[in-house]
Amino acid sequence: MKEKIAFLVKQALESALAAGDLQPVDPSPSIILQTPKIAEHGDFTTNIAMTMAASQKRSPQEVARIIMDHLEDSDHMLSKMEVAGPGFINFFITRRKWYEVLRTVHDEDKAYGTSEVGRGKTVQIEFVSANPTGPLHVGHGRCAAVGEILAAILKATGYEVEKEYYVNDSGRQIRTLGESVFVRYQQLLGKTLDLPADGYQGSYIKDLARILLDQEREGLLDMPEEEAITFCAKFAAKKILAGIREDLNAFHVSFDRWFCEQSLYNSGTVQKVIQDLKDRDIIYEDEGALWFRTRDFGDEKDRVVVRANGVETYFASDIAYHKDKFERKFDRVIDIWGADHHGYVRRVSASIQALGYDGDRFQVLLVQLVNLVRDGKPVTMSTRAGEFVTLKEVIEEVGRDAARFLFLLRHYDSPLDFDLGLAKKESNENPVYYVQYVHARISNILKKAEERGYKDICWDEDFPELINLPEEIQLIKLMAQYPEVVVQSALLMEPHRIPFYLKELAGAFHAYYHDRNKHKVVSDDVRLSGARLYLVAAIRIIVRNGLALMGVSAPEMM
């Protein structure tokens, strides 16, 4: 609907230019239509006359008047058009036109809300990518939810999307993991020795050591220490990664590809990239280490790629990894990281530019941390001691739907207090059920209607006469906004817009439903019932589609 009006304005503008009533301006102004907050200001409004006034050397009102004179409403969409306030042009859509939205929702059904804005473009989203050195925690869960819905939203808007998990299965942390497990293993055999200072403290390390002991008996003691540590590292990383995959499966998060860091070393890619950059003097040697000139790309200081001891840093493989991504010809490459990695952004984007790729094609979304709360009180966690609540535990306690919904209910840019008590509450404090309840309620209405003989709910020319209460028109107007919400959340990469919209639609429906004397859907009036069933069925379609984007179930019964 909005696009249609924008198109009319564009035509009017062109017509005014052709007639010489307005002077051409460069660049041609972009037409922005807004939905006013106040009903008296119409269904749509544009500030185009105000933005053009200065270059036209006329008052905004004059410009507005000229545009309006040239606007040809060939489809009879408008019931009224006016210049208002400082120079807004307000458009009032004729009531009959809104019913087309209702038909569109039914006709497009599962496709309602999808669009083609991203058509022909490919996007890669890398997210979670937690090191296989410990189980996923709530913070990873939030990243997983954000990445998953963002991928869904981009797909819905026509992009070709590939989801990827980058596995850091080599390097120092993996070695430390091996050392930690080996120490615990030896402790189980009665040896007294301590974890290394930077070792992993969590109890899961002891569990792994026990499994290892059951499996290998005392065999590791016969190996040279290095070999034993490597063995432990590989064993532990494999087990932990399997656990991570299991947890993500349970959370209904899936990846198209699991990309192993080690493969970049095995194929020689890392070594080759480093050599190339050395040849181009982007990497240089100082005090025995190899440094990347990230400072030339806006970083605070140059960064080490290969340490003096000859061991590569993670940055080295990350350069090779991102080069690989760009070589796979994605139009856009999106990384989703925890906000605590923000110091790393400039480094990676510097390397991408140094490799000759357009930095605008690369974006990092920094997801702020999650504070776990129970009934308003913070849940104490000590990361140092390895005592934290895992994603698995959270999902088991509150359920997948609640977890996902609450993770997505904030802008990823703002820290999230995740309240375990609230997430489980079956009351109006909990927004998850509020939205799901709409789906269940409407499903129930449709079931009841079917029992009473309403089989095929389809459009009838009578509907405009039957669905005409202001609150019904209001519901239709809200439904008309849904596709635009999806597009906006895709373009701005702001998934939280979906649950916010759904909450609003749910609120409007609950209010409508509740005034049952006035709005009873299934009544003795057969024609009216048919019309209202058509209306609520459309709402159900949108709620279902929106929840599907979020990966939240749409129950028929609760």
Add this chain to the structure above:
RNA sequence: GCGCCCAUAGCUCAGUGGAUAGAGCGCCGGACUACGAAUCCGUAGGUCGGGUGUUCGAAUCACCCUGGGCGCACCA
């Protein structure tokens, strides 16, 4: 000290440079003989942290200050 993010109702948060800044929760008061009360209706609540600027117009953009979060390794 330097960098990134943030500051909006009592709390948690929305808000595309536009007209009179919104919602949920909480408080208080109400609503089931009904298609599901996991719901609804009503009241109250604001110096958009402070300041200066840009503009026809600022919660939104720029700069400064204050207060908070997170980073600042030859860790990631």
